[in-house]
Amino acid sequence: xxxxxxxxxxxxxxxxxxxxxxxxxxxxxxxxxxxxxxxxxxxxxxxxxxxxxxxxxxxxxxxxxxxxxxxxxxxxxxxxxxxxxxxxxxxxxxxxxxxxxxxxxxxxxxxxxxxxxxxxxxxxxxxxxxxxxxxxxxxxxxxxxxxxxxxxxxxxxxxxxxxxxxxxxxxxxxxxxxxxxxxxxxxxxxxxxxxxxxxxxxxxxxxxxxxxxxxxxxxxxxxxxxxxxxxxxxxxxxxxxxxxxxxxxxxxxxxxxxxxxxxxxxxxxxxxxxx
Amino acid sequence: xxxxxxxxxxxxxxxxxxxxxxxxxxxxxxxxxxxxxxxxxxxxxxxxxxxxxxxxxxxxxxxxxxxxxxxxxxxxxxxxxxxxxxxxxxxx
Numbered sequence: 001x002x003x004x005x006x007x008x009x010x011x012x013x014x015x016x017x018x019x020x021x022x023x024x025x026x027x028x029x030x031x032x033x034x035x036x037x038x039x040x041x042x043x044x045x046x047x048x049x050x051x052x053x054x055x056x057x058x059x060x061x062x063x064x065x066x067x068x069x070x071x072x073x074x075x076x077x078x079x080x081x082x083x084x085x086x087x088x089x090x091x092x093x094x095x096x097x098x099x100x101x102x103x104x105x106x107x108x109x110x111x112x113x114x115x116x117x118x119x120x121x122x123x124x125x126x127x128x129x130x131x132x133x134x135x136x137x138x139x140x141x142x143x144x145x146x147x148x149x150x151x152x153x154x155x156x157x158x159x160x161x162x163x164x165x166x167x168x169x170x171x172x173x174x175x176x177x178x179x180x181x182x183x184x185x186x187x188x189x190x191x192x193x194x195x196x197x198x199x200x201x202x203x204x205x206x207x208x209x210x211x212x213x214x215x216x217x218x219x220x221x222x223x224x225x226x227x228x229x230x231x232x233x234x235x236x237x238x239x240x241x242x243x244x245x246x247x248x249x250x251x252x253x254x255x256x257x258x259x260x261x262x263x264x265x266x267x268x269x270x271x272x273x274x275x
Numbered sequence: 276x277x278x279x280x281x282x283x284x285x286x287x288x289x290x291x292x293x294x295x296x297x298x299x300x301x302x303x304x305x306x307x308x309x310x311x312x313x314x315x316x317x318x319x320x321x322x323x324x325x326x327x328x329x330x331x332x333x334x335x336x337x338x339x340x341x342x343x344x345x346x347x348x349x350x351x352x353x354x355x356x357x358x359x360x361x362x363x364x365x366x367x
Contacts, residue, residue, distance in 0.1 A: 058334060062286050063277055083291060150331050192332025194356045232332055 002099070002173035006045035006180035007247045007272035009240045010038055010129040011187065012054070015263035017128060018084050023262045031132070034256035034269035039133035041255075041271050047180035049096045050139045051103075051166065053239040054125035054184040055148040060117065067115035068154045069162065071107075072143035073100040074118040080127045088127050089136075096140035099173060103142065106169035112162065120145070125236075129184045139180075146242065148185060148235040156223045159238040160216055163245025170246075183243035185236025187257070187266040193232055199259040203230040204266040207237065211244060211270065214251035219244065233265065240270075247272035278329035281318070284308045285334040294341050323352035 016031060023031075042050075059081055061067060072095055079091045107114055120143050130138060144166075147153060154162070163181075170179045187207060188200040203226055210219040223241065227234055244252070255269035284305075288294050297304045305315060317325040321344065327335055339349045 058286055058289065058331070058337070063279065063282055063331075081289075149333055192334075192336035192353065193327070194354055196336070196350060196353050 002170050002175060002177040002179050004167055004170050004181070004246065004274060005047055005178045006042060007243050007274055008038060008042060008180065009183040009186075009243050009252070009268065009270045010035065010133065011265050011267040011269070012125050012128045012184045013189070013263045013265040013267070014082070014084070014124055015265075016132065017087075017124070019262055023260070027258075027260050027262055030256060030258040030260065031263075031267060034267065035129070035132040036134070037255045038129070038269045038271070039135055042133060042135055042180060042182070045180050046178055047139050048178045049099050049142060049180075050135070051142045051144060051170075051179065051181045052122075052126050052130070052184065053144045053146055053181065053242050054122075055236055055239070056120075056145045057123050057125060057149065059121045059123045060145070061147075063150065066147060066150060067145070068147050070115045070117050070120075070145040071100055071104050072118075072120040072141070072145070073097055073104060073116050074120070077119060077141060077143060078121040080123050081121050082124055085124055085127060088131050090127075090138065093122060093138060094140040096142050098175065099140075099170075099177065099179065100142045102173050103166065103169045106172060107165060110165055110168070112165055114144075125184050129182065146239050148238055153235055154238065156220050156227070156238060156241055159241040160220060160245040160249075163242035164248070165245075166242065167246040167248065181243055181246050183239035185239045186234060187237060187268050188230040189233030189265040190231030191233050191264065195231055197261070197264050198231060199261065199264070199266045200230045200234070201259045201266060203234070204257065204259070204268065208254055208257060208268065208270075211240065211252050212254060214249050216244065216249040219249075243272060247274050250274065277331065278311070278314055280308050280310050281314050281326065282330050282334060284310070284318075285330055285338040288338060288341055297341075298343065323349065324356040327353060327356050
C-alpha cells in the first residue's frame with residue numbers, strides 16, 4: 001500500500017522570479033531560507049510521487065470551461081509557459097498516471113467529481129516552489145488544480161474534505177509508493193484590485209495560528225469569516241486547507257513566514273505533522 | 276458578471292505573437308473581437324477603473340503589464356478604483 005510521507009505548503013508569486021533582483025537582502029534571506037528548509041524536508045521524505053495542489057493562472061482554463069477541481073492524469077505535463085520562467089529547468093514534467101487515475105476513481109466512488117486532464121501546462125504556481133525548494137530530481141507529479149482565481153470557488157469545507165479524501169485515496173493505492181503532498185499559494189495578497197499590494201499580516205498570523213492548532217472546524221469558521229477581506233490571492237489558502245485535510249487536521253509546523261512587500265505576498269512555508 | 280469578449284481578448288493576449296501584433300497596432304486585433312462600443316472605448320483609452328469591473332483581476336493585471344503600462348502607473352490607477360472589491364470578484 002502507498003504511504004503518505006509528507007504534507008507541505010509554500011507560497012508562490014511571479015515577483016519571486018520577476019522582481020528577484022530588486023528584493024532587499026532581508027526579503028531574499030526570508031524566501032531563500034523558507035524554500036531551502038522546505039526542500040530539505042521534502043528530499044528527506046524521499047517521495048516516489050508528489051501531489052501538487054495549485055491554482056491555474058489562466059493557462060489551461062478560461063471562463064468558457066472552468067473546472068472547480070481538475071486532476072492531471074497524463075504521463076507528461078508541460079512546463080511553465082510564462083516567458084519570464086524560461087530558466088525553470090524542466091520543459092516537461094513526468095506525471096504519475098497510475099496514482100492519478102486511482103485518485104480520480106477513488107474520488108468518484110466517494111462522491112467527489114473532479115474533472116481530468118491528460119496534459120496540463122504547469123504554471124508558476126506549481127513550478128516556482130518546486131524550483132526554488134530544489135526538489136531535484138523531480139518525482140513524478142500528480143497536479144491537482146483548485147479554482148482559486150475566479151468565483152465561484154470551492155467552499156473551504158469542501159477543500160478540507162478534498163484533502164481528507166486525497167489521503168484516503170493514497171492509503172488505498174495498491175502499490176508500494178511513498179507519496180507527498182505540496183499545496184502552493186497564499187497567504188494574503190491582492191492582485192489587480194484596488195487593494196493591490198496590500199498584505200494582511202494580521203490575517204496571516206491568525207491563520208497560521210489556527211493551522212498550527214489543528215482544529216479543522218475552528219480553521220474553517222475563521223476562514224469563512226476572514227478570507228473575503230484578505231485579498232483575492234488569499235483564496236489560495238484553500239489549497240493549504242486541502243493539505244490540512246490530508247494531514248487529518250493534525251496541525252502544521254511553520255517553517256517561515258514573512259510579509260514580502262516586493263512580491264506582494266504574505267509568504268509562508270509549512271510542514272504538517274502526519275505521524 | 277464578466278464581459279466574455281473582453282476576457283477572451285485579455286486571455287488570448289497571453290500568446291506572445293498576438294501580444295506583439297497588439298503592441299504594434301491595437302486596431303487590427305480589436306477588430307477581431309466583438310466588443311461592445313463602450314468596452315472597446317475603455318480599452319482604447321486604458322480605462323483601468325472601467326475595465327476592472329468587467330474582467331478577472333488577474334487578467335486585468337496581466338493585460339496592462341503586457342500592454343506596457345508601468346507598474347507604478349497601474350498601481351496608482353487600480354488603487355484609485357472605488358468599486359467594492361466583493362462586487363467585482365466575489366469573496367476571498
